[in-house]
Amino acid sequence: MNVSVNLENDVDLAQHKIVAKNVQVYYGEKHAIKDVNINIQPCSVTAFIGPSGCGKSTFLRTLNRMNDTIDICRVEGNISIDGENIYDPRVDPVQLRAKVGMVFQKPNPFPKSIYENVAYGPRIHGLTRTKAELDEVVSASLQKAGLWNEVKDRLDEGGTGLSGGQQQRLCIARAIAVSPEVILMDEPCSALDPIATAKVEELIDELRSNYTIVIVTHSMQQAARVSQRTAFFHLGNLVEEGATQDIFTNPQDKRTQDYITGRFG
Amino acid sequence: MSLGALLLIVIVLAILGAVAGRRRALGLVGGDKRALHSLPGHYGQVVFLFTAVPALVLTGLWLFLAPLLIDRMSSESLVGSSLTDDTAMTLVMTDVRRIARGLEVLSANGSLSESDISQMRADFSNVRVRMAEAGVALGADVGPQVFEAAKVYRDYSNTSRVLMNIAVIAVAIAGLFWSLTRISKDYRARNASEKFTVVMLIAASLVAVLTTFGIVFSLVFETYNFFRMHSAADFFFGLVWNPQFRGGSELGILPLLWGTFYVSFVALLFAVPIGLLAAIYMAEYASKPMRSVAKPLLELLAGIPTIVYGLFALITVGPFLRDYFAQPLGLGNSSSSVLTAGIVMGIMLIPFVSSLSDDIINAVPQSLRDGAYGLGSTRSETIRQVVMPAALPGIVGAVLLAASRAIGETMIVVMGAGAAAKLGLNPLEAMTTVTVKIVSQLTGDTEFASPETLVAFALGLTLFVFTLGLNIVALYIVRKYREQYE
Numbered sequence: 071m072n073v074s075v076n077l078e079n080d081v082d083l084a085q086h087k088i089v090a091k092n093v094q095v096y097y098g099e100k101h102a103i104k105d106v107n108i109n110i111q112p113c114s115v116t117a118f119i120g121p122s123g124c125g126k127s128t129f130l131r132t133l134n135r136m137n138d139t140i141d142i143c144r145v146e147g148n149i150s151i152d153g154e155n156i157y158d159p160r161v162d163p164v165q166l167r168a169k170v171g172m173v174f175q176k177p178n179p180f181p182k183s184i185y186e187n188v189a190y191g192p193r194i195h196g197l198t199r200t201k202a203e204l205d206e207v208v209s210a211s212l213q214k215a216g217l218w219n220e221v222k223d224r225l226d227e228g229g230t231g232l233s234g235g236q237q238q239r240l241c242i243a244r245a246i247a248v249s250p251e252v253i254l255m256d257e258p259c260s261a262l263d264p265i266a267t268a269k270v271e272e273l274i275d276e277l278r279s280n281y282t283i284v285i286v287t288h289s290m291q292q293a294a295r296v297s298q299r300t301a302f303f304h305l306g307n308l309v310e311e312g313a314t315q316d317i318f319t320n321p322q323d324k325r326t327q328d329y330i331t332g333r334f335g
Numbered sequence: 336m337s338l339g340a341l342l343l344i345v346i347v348l349a350i351l352g353a354v355a356g357r358r359r360a361l362g363l364v365g366g367d368k369r370a371l372h373s374l375p376g377h378y379g380q381v382v383f384l385f386t387a388v389p390a391l392v393l394t395g396l397w398l399f400l401a402p403l404l405i406d407r408m409s410s411e412s413l414v415g416s417s418l419t420d421d422t423a424m425t426l427v428m429t430d431v432r433r434i435a436r437g438l439e440v441l442s443a444n445g446s447l448s449e450s451d452i453s454q455m456r457a458d459f460s461n462v463r464v465r466m467a468e469a470g471v472a473l474g475a476d477v478g479p480q481v482f483e484a485a486k487v488y489r490d491y492s493n494t495s496r497v498l499m500n501i502a503v504i505a506v507a508i509a510g511l512f513w514s515l516t517r518i519s520k521d522y523r524a525r526n527a528s529e530k531f532t533v534v535m536l537i538a539a540s541l542v543a544v545l546t547t548f549g550i551v552f553s554l555v556f557e558t559y560n561f562f563r564m565h566s567a568a569d570f571f572f573g574l575v576w577n578p579q580f581r582g583g584s585e586l587g588i589l590p591l592l593w594g595t596f597y598v599s600f601v602a603l604l605f606a607v608p609i610g611l612l613a614a615i616y617m618a619e620y621a622s623k624p625m626r627s628v629a630k631p632l633l634e635l636l637a638g639i640p641t642i643v644y645g646l647f648a649l650i651t652v653g654p655f656l657r658d659y660f661a662q663p664l665g666l667g668n669s670s671s672s673v674l675t676a677g678i679v680m681g682i683m684l685i686p687f688v689s690s691l692s693d694d695i696i697n698a699v700p701q702s703l704r705d706g707a708y709g710l711g712s713t714r715s716e717t718i719r720q721v722v723m724p725a726a727l728p729g730i731v732g733a734v735l736l737a738a739s740r741a742i743g744e745t746m747i748v749v750m751g752a753g754a755a756a757k758l759g760l761n762p763l764e765a766m767t768t769v770t771v772k773i774v775s776q777l778t779g780d781t782e783f784a785s786p787e788t789l790v791a792f793a794l795g796l797t798l799f800v801f802t803l804g805l806n807i808v809a810l811y812i813v814r815k816y817r818e819q820y821e
């Protein structure tokens with residue numbers, strides 16, 4: 071933790087995928103995120119934990135400018151991905167979201183076939199030239215999402231006909247299909263049973279080698295199992311951020327300690 | 336005793352019963368509510384229902400069935416007269432009922448006593464004049480037999496009235512006491528009143544279903560009469576609609592159906608794209624303040640009576656299309672045209688389509704939109720590829736509903752498209768629709784039992800079958816999509 075300022079700055083560009091500086095988020099008058107600074111490392115899993123309403127989802131959504139779709143939401147500060155400020159007026163949020171994919175709390179497959187669900191992203195971004203290429207992308211994404219064996223014979227069936235866990239993995243496949251660099255996951259397992267959760271966690275662990283993953287979770291065990299780094303939020307503040315092991319075994323802040331030992335939340 | 340008074344008595348009895356039921360229930364347990372199976376109010380409810388409902392049902396049945404019976408009995412006194420024909424019999428019975436009512440009025444205002452009435456004879460007393468005093472205008476002079484039948488009719492009606500009053504009050508009182516005696520500490524009043532409510536709800540829906548069947552049945556019946564007089568082949572396949580007063584009409588439905596579909600098609604062509612785009616704007620793009628102004632404004636359009644739209648067609652749209660399109664293009668010179676009616680009907684349907692579609696689009700879960708945005712779709716991509724497909728079944732339903740309305744619309748067609756039945760492609764020509772002809776055939780001067788009048792029922796039935804088909808198709812589509820999406 072005791073790294074010199076100079077070194078930190080160098081590491082900024084070399085090692086950090088996402089750098090957030092002095093981020094403030096307001097919903098109308100409500101100050102939901104207060105002066106958050108965080109660096110997120112590439113090809114690793116970062117977990118956001120904290121009591122309900124502390125702003126985890128809000129902060130996560132600033133990372134791919136999903137908050138733009140909420141009228142009353144205002145974001146201040148600086149967030150850069152690969153050194154490029156994503157709130158720069160020249161940045162097209164649509165392009166950004168192709169690079170920073172998102173998986174939501176409730177599985178939300180489109181009312182289309184399984185194939186079309188996965189093909190949706192590549193189609194709108196024109197990532198493939200031929201049908202064969204598209205087929206390739208779809209099957210590769212489904213394979214990476216660990217769903218291929220379960221659905222390969224029923225790609226034409228509706229995505230909404232799958233079980234909850236399968237739907238969530240379909241959503242992950244859908245996000246992977248546009249080859250993002252970052253995948254944001256907002257409580258991806260909260261609607262799933264333990265077995266489906268285990269599968270998704272396994273998947274997240276595998277995806278780590280190629281993607282930068284940020285996951286919001288309410289389960290301390292999950293954060294401990296899947297993440298390398300953990301950030302604890304409280305009432306809109308980022309209280310503490312560090313290696314997952316440190317946060318769970320040796321929290322620096324009283325609030326973090328109270329939360330992970332279950333004293334509040 | 337008038338009907339109102341009778342109903343009042345029943346209701347008062349029921350309320351008294353409710354109070355008594357509540358009291359009795361509480362009395363049985365010494366005022367301790369907790370010892371009762373149900374709340375005290377439930378016991379009152381049960382008594383109320385058992386008092387009022389059977390009595391009211393009996394009243395309804397009696398009012399419905401008694402006239403039929405009385406008709407039958409009083410017409411027996413006419414048997415043996417020259418009336419063998421059914422239609423003539425119906426006419427005479429109408430007179431009988433009117434005279435009976437006149438007599439009743441005269442006796443009620445004291446100008447005739449009971450003995451006067453029984454001595455009154457059609458051939459001596461001047462019945463027509465006396466009836467006119469009572470506000471009953473009679474066409475022809477009244478024959479003695481008819482007058483006698485009217486007297487019998489009046490007697491029966493009065494007896495029936497008295498009997499009904501007695502029976503209804505008796506049933507109410509019986510229900511009251513029967514349900515009161517059933518109250519005990521363990522009587523499940525809540526379940527009973529619940530069950531009773533269910534039965535009433537079922538009865539209400541049965542009434543709705545049965546009336547539909549009744550309507551269809553009466554249509555089928557008169558249609559059958561029509562086809563006994565007129566060839567079905569001409570009706571279904573005839574290309575000419577040309578009713579004549581003295582028979583020998585050509586009554587082909589095809590020109591009318593063609594007109595109906597042509598006008599509806601134009602209307603939908605106009606209303607569906609505009610309505611849908613307006614709905615998309617309203618649901619996806621409009622800001623809150625915009626939406627809160629525009630949506631009610633649009634819905635205001637839906638409240639305008641169709642006759643006002645008809646006027647708009649007649650004085651504005653029709654002449655405009657004639658002067659600027661039809662005449663310059665040499666396509667006709669009538670201000671009534673398919674296009675006029677179609678456009679105005681389309682305007683009428685816009686709020687219908689847009690407000691239904693707006694609700695449907697709003698019902699598409701936000702999570703689907705988030706999913707699409709999260710993958711980097713633009714707004715219009717999200718709408719086209721995610722929101723619209725998800726909303727499609729509902730939108731198809733909305734469009735088909737709009738189509739049913741278009742097919743059933745009459746006023747705008749009369750005033751916009753005219754009343755000339757024609758088979759043609761030119762949209763600037765006058766044409767007409769099935770509904771318009773139903774009205775004009777039924778309100779014509781021809782006698783009821785002629786094919787020219789009865790054809791209205793055949794037209795109505797055909798229209799009914801078409802809209803039914805449309806709705807079945809709509810349901811099928813909606814269900815198919817739903818299976819796919821759920």
Ligand SMILES: Nc1ncnc2c1ncn2[C@@H]1O[C@H](COP(=O)(O)OP(=O)(O)OP(=O)(O)O)[C@@H](O)[C@H]1O
Pocket residue numbers: 097100102120121122123124125126127128129140142
């Ligand atoms: N669309 C919105 N409009 C107004 N306020 C919002 C909106 N979304 C979130 N908030 C507010 O911002 C704060 C942070 O909400 P956020 O959803 O980020 O919390 P969270 O940490 O994700 O909670 P949870 O764990 O329950 O998901 C809350 O106080 C919430 O009321």
Ligand SMILES: [Mg+2]
Pocket residue numbers: 126127128256
């Ligand atoms: Mg959240």
